[in-house]
Amino acid sequence: MAALAFLGEGEDVAPVIQEILQQLVNGISLGSIYALVALGYTMVYGIIKLINFAHGDIYMIGAFTGYFAIKIFHLPFLPALVVAMVVAACLGILIERLAYRPLRNSTRIAALITAIGVSFLIQNVALLIWQPNPRAFPDVFPFRSYDLWGVYIDNRQLLILGVSVLLMIVLHYVVHYTNIGRAMRAVALDDDAARLMGIDVDKVISFTFAIGSALAAAGGVLVGVYYNRIDPMMGTMPGLKAFVAAVLGGIGIIPGAMLGGLVMGVAEVMVVALTESTWKDAVAFAILIIILLVRPAGIMGRRVREKV
Template sequence: MKLLSQLLNGLNAGSIYALIAIGYTMVYGIAKMINFAHGDIIMVGAYIVWLAIAVLGLPVPLGLLIGVAACALLGILIEKIAYKPLRKAPPLAVLITAIGVSYFLQSASLLIFSSEKQTFPVTLALPSITLGELVIPGQTLLILIVTAVCMAALTFFINRTKAGSAMLAVSEDKDAAQLMGVNVNKTISMTFAIGSALAAVAGILFSSSYVYVYPTMGSLVGIKAFVAAVLGGIGSVPGAMLGGILLGLVESLSKTYISNQMSNAIVFGILIIVLLVKPSGLLGKSRPEKV
C-alpha cells in the first residue's frame, strides 16, 4: 500500500513536470532554442493569480483565467523582445539571453513582492476517493485530471487544426513552411503563448499543492521539467509527457526507498545517463546533420 501511495505522489509531481516540459519541448521543436526563462513563468503565473484573488478580491475562476492569459501574453512578449532578434545569432548568444530573462523575472519579483512566501489563496481539490486501504487525495486526483485534459486538448490542437499543422511544418523546416504560405513569426509566437499558458496552469497546481508562492519557486521545478523534456526527447510532445511522469515517479520512489537528500542528485544523474546513452531521449528522433 505504501508503494501505491508513492506512485500516486509520483504521478502528482510528474504531471506538473510534464506540463512544464511541454513548453520547453515545443519551443525547442519549433524555434530550436532552450527557453530557460520558462520555469520562472510558473512563478509569474502564481503571483498574478495571488494578486488577482488575494489583493484585488476577484472571483477565483476569473483570477485563474487572468493568470493563464497574462502568462500567455508574457510568453509572446518575451519572444518578441528577447528571442526574435536573435533567431540567426549563435546558440550561445540565445542561451545567455534566456538565462538573462530568467534572472530578470526573478529579480523583478523579488523587488515587487520581496523574498517572503505568500499564502496562495486558492485550494483546488476534489473529494478523496477510497479504494480499500488506498486513499487517493482529491488534490492528486484534480492534478491528474487537469493534466490529462490539457494534454488531450494540446494533442488534438496539434494534430487536428490548421494552426497545429503550421506548427508541425515550422518544426520540420522553417524556410519550406514559409514558402508554402505559413506565417512563421505568428506560429512561433503562438508556440510561446501555449507553452507559457501551460506553465501558468502548472504554477497554479504547484502553488495550490504547496500553499505558498515565492520568487524562486520556479527555478528548481523548471530545471527538473527540463530534465523531463530531455529524458522524453526534447522536441517531442509525447516524450515530454512521458519524461515528466517517469521523472516524478523516480523522484517519489527515491525519496521513500533511498534518501530524501539524494533524490535531486538521482534526478540529475538520470539526465547525465540519458545524455551519454541516448542523447535524443526516449521518444526523440536523432537527426544527422548534412555537411
C-alpha cells in the same frame, strides 16, 4: 515469495504494495505538473531550437498571478487559472518579441545566454517586488482525502490530474486538428519550407510561446494549490526538472514531454521515499546526464546524424 524475503517473517506483503501504489499516486500528481511545464520547453525547442531558460520563471509568474487573482480579486479557482494562463501567454509572447526574435539568426549560444538573462531578470524583479519569503496560497479546495483500499488520494491530486489531462487533450487537438497546429508542425520540420508555403513563421512562433507559457502557468497554479506555498524562486528547480523531463522524453516530441514528466515525478517521489529528501534535486540531473550519454535523443526520439 522468495523475492520478497527481505520483508522479514510475519510481515504482510500488502503494505509494501500499498506503499508503492501510494508513491505512484503522489509521483503521477507531481509528474503531471512537470509534464505541463515540459510541454512548453519541448514545443519551443522543437520550433526554434532554443532552451527557453525563462520558462520556469513564467511558471512562477503563473503561480503568482493565480495567487493574486484568488486572494485580491476573489476569483474562483477556474477563472483564476484562466487568468494566470492568459497573463503568462502574453508574457511569453512579449519575451519572445523583445529578447529572442532579434537573435533568431545569431548563434544558439547567444540565444541561450539571452534566455538565461531573461530568467534572471524575471526572478530578480520578482524577488524585489514580492520579497523572497514564501506566501501561503489560498486554500481554494478544503483538503479531502479518499481511501482506496489503503491508498490515499486527495482532491488536489485529482484536480491536478483532471486539469492536466484536460489541457493535454486540448493541446493534442490544437496541434493535430487546427490550421495553426499544422503550421506549428510544419515550422518545426523545416521553417524555410514553411515560410515558402506561405506560413507566417513569426506568428507561429509567437503562438507556440503563448501555448507553452499558458501550460506552464497552469502548472504553477496547480503547484500552488498542491503545496500551498509560492515564492519568487519556485520556478528554478521545477523549470530545470521539466527541461530534464523534456529531454528524457525526446525533446521536440509532445507525447515524449508528457511521458518524461511522469517518469521524473515518479522517480523523484520514489527517491524521497527511499532516501533523505535532500538528494532529490541531484536525482533529476543524474537522470539528465545519464540519458544524454546513453540515449541523447530521449526515450521517444530518433537519432539525427550530423551532416559532414
